[in-house]
Amino acid sequence: MNNKLISAEDAVKKVKDGDTVMVGGFLAGGHPEQLVRALVETHSADNLSIISNDTGTTELSIYKLVKSGRVKRIYASYIGSNPETGRLLMTKEAEVSLFPQGTLAEKIRAGGAGLGGVLTPVGVGTIVEEGKRKIDIDGREYLLELPLKADVALIRAHKADEAGNLVINGSSRNFNFVMAMAADYVIAETDAYVKLGEIDPNHVNVPGIFIDAIVKVGDTHE
Template sequence: MNKIYGDAASALEGLLFDGMTIAAGGFGLCGIPENLIAAIRDSGVKHLTVASNNCGVDHFGLGMLLDTKQIMKMISSYVGENDEFMRQYLSGELEIEFNPQGTLAERLRAGGAGIPGFYTATGVGTKVAEGKEHKDFDGRTYILERGIKADLAIVKAWKGDEQGNLMYRKTAMNFNPDCAAAGKVTIAEVEEIVPLGTLDKQAIHTPGIYVQRIVKGEFEKRIEQRTTRAA
């Protein structure tokens, strides 16, 4: 089975449809699948539900899909550095399902592990808990959170081999392993495709069994907030 595709658009071929749910790895601009996001924009697919920690920044990353109004709903932990995200939410153009950050990560992990739901004390007594099942364990109240299983997962890795085994680099690991497992189909864009057997088996973060397609990308790697010390 050949998992390697020539570019992001061909890797997405046959997978996109209006109203689908996409799990997108990354945290702000760190470790985001830049090429796949741009190809999704160019495809014109719409009414998307996107599960991702946040929506990047204005006009880049997932922010590009906000510009084109292709996202209908975000499942996120915060708005971040994105004015258009905030504007669309406050104007009622965009639905947001806010999640505590750890809860979102666990929802994605649970979806990838085949766990339909789990109980957590995080969010009890807040708006996060409204409309959710409550249950007491050992004298403490917990709420039921559902696992997330996406129609498609898009992730960015440092290295990948021809079977889709992936390694992430440092903090770019963030939500990528959880998203990779949560997709019914997962596409990984990588900085380098290496021969099978090259990766240290103990250093593989996402086994290839979770990855159906892989593409080598070119990356801008923008910095969200550049901070420098005085000379």
């Protein structure tokens, strides 16, 4: 069994120029703050596309990542608490695509499941439908939302074992689970790191098969 435990600085070196990066969490809940901070501080990649429920607040490192000028495209459902994302949207310095939260979650789930997309009535008859294919099923119109995938996903857990099995408590599960299945390389930030067998299989939220690297909170090269 390969040792998946590495430092945050080494983990984010996996992110390369032009990559699409998924970031888990709902504002601060379930947000992989240490991993995003390491990505900001290492300056390891530019021209990034970010997929996240939101772009955080000015207190979170995802705000600093957006402000760094290294993000060219953002897919999110909420940007109201990050004034920099709003500025990028208005000035068109970066491409900002907004989706209803449920639609965004389903697009990511479809990417992880290998589906060609999902059909949703949400957005029909609004600006959301612009540029999208509409499909009529039994007299009702649906929008075809295409799947989202990423090169790298940064997610957050409360506990991880040596094999990468994760326990994510409560509302912190949010986008972290679906993102773990929709990226080619998945890095999990965790509060606790335990030996294989110490996590009850019934409590595993994300199986270790999806996890490529684990970073324990507080473990850095500093």
